[in-house]
Amino acid sequence: MQELLQQIVSGIATGGIFASLALALVLIYNAMGLVNFAQGEMAMLATFVALALIDHGMNYWIAFPVTLVIAFAGGIAIERVVIRPVERAPILTLVIITLGLATLINGLAGFIFGYVPRAFPSPFSVQTVNILGALASYQDLGVIAVSGVVLLAIYMLLQHTTVGLTMRAAAHHPEASRLLGVHVSWMLALGWGLASAVGSVSGIMVAPILLLQPNMMQTIIIYAFAAAVLGGIESPLGAVVGGVIVGVTVNLAGVYLPFVGGDLQLAVALAIIVGVLVLKPNGLFGRPSVRRV
């Protein structure tokens, strides 16, 4: 029982990491009906930026928000330079562009930083603390706290600020929003900036566990897809709940299903993706879709 509780806490922490990246995917999907395959690579690059800042002597807790700001600006820049010119292209074109972008960023990171995995500092100790009989590591609790704060901040921004309102309006009803004076195109850019910033949180949180190298996010993005699809790809709340469910499931499957072990965890995520798409295509929180094209 105690062991189970510990695994669940640990799964929630992993889930928080997935949830951040899943939320990034949802933000862009909502804004333009596009799955951004470069999201993981953007997060990886941001994590290299964080490491560079920390290596230059910056305090972790200063480097963290500074990285988010840089990632935000980078996301906006990518949208303006790469996406904007092809904004009205068919969705397949856009998907292929994000795939190209993923390859490009991956290669760029390899070229600049090399492929040798690097240790990434964690501000949380791996020591454990006893909560109601279960042992939880400070590391896990810290990741849960950071992810929770970031996700809550995004929620507040989207639901309780004017700019969040105009972002949602632009995402769902671009034509009607224009008639209300909303700069729809800028809202798209803002969506990319925000997605880039949230996504980078997952990179920074997972780097101490996986070690930082250009391919670090390639499995995480699969888990994030699973989370986003499970939550209903249009729902920010769904992404978060989906992230936690995937995190806990994958963790428990790895520990308790002997044939899964550590190696087949990714297969569990893929099974979730396929299972949801077949059985409940709108996910847990998605609306039955009558989508604009």
Added chain:
Amino acid sequence: MALLELEEVRAGYGPTSVLHGVSLSVPEGQIVSLLGANGAGKTTTLRSITGGVHWTGDIRFAGRSLRRMHTEDVVRCGIAHVPEGRGILTELTVDENLKLGSHLRRDGAAVRKDYDRVFEYFPVLRERRGLSASTLSGGEQQMLALARAFLMKPRLMLLDEPSLGLAPLIVRAIFEIIRTINTEDRVAVLLVEQNARLALEMSSDAYVLEVGRVAVSGTSSELKGNDAVRRSYLGY
């Protein structure tokens, strides 16, 4: 000088041209009707004004040409366009729809007063504030669209068939409030209507479009009084 002036406006969709040189003007503070059969180009005329279709010729608002301006910037000049279909954001709540109307305004105290007025005009909107706009009936959605346009504090409203699909009693109520907004706030209105009789009662001037051209224009009372015009263009 009129508040809004269209001069030889031509517009269309891709290769199809729809407007073949439309000229009209809306004086400051007046209601002007734009009438005509289905497919005459009324909606396309309104879309031209707010940059929803590509057009040539000239459109001036308050003396300033709107050529090559994006929709969102035209709107920011003080034009509220309630489009065909009303443009309700059904993914959002009633309150959020209203907020999108006032979100560009910086005159906080006046905005609060305008909300009070909106809820006085349309009490049902206050009751439904927190609900999804998709739960509103057609009449309520039209009220929401009008309320939202009012909260934009425009100098000109473009209304595309506000009576469409609504029961006569509700149409009366809505037109009454259009008139109130016009007289109390001196908001000019370009009113597109199928219901010519109703529109001519409200407006000072009127234009009748026929396949993309202005076929008849004049004061509303002239048009109402002219039997030939009434029979051939207005259908009553």
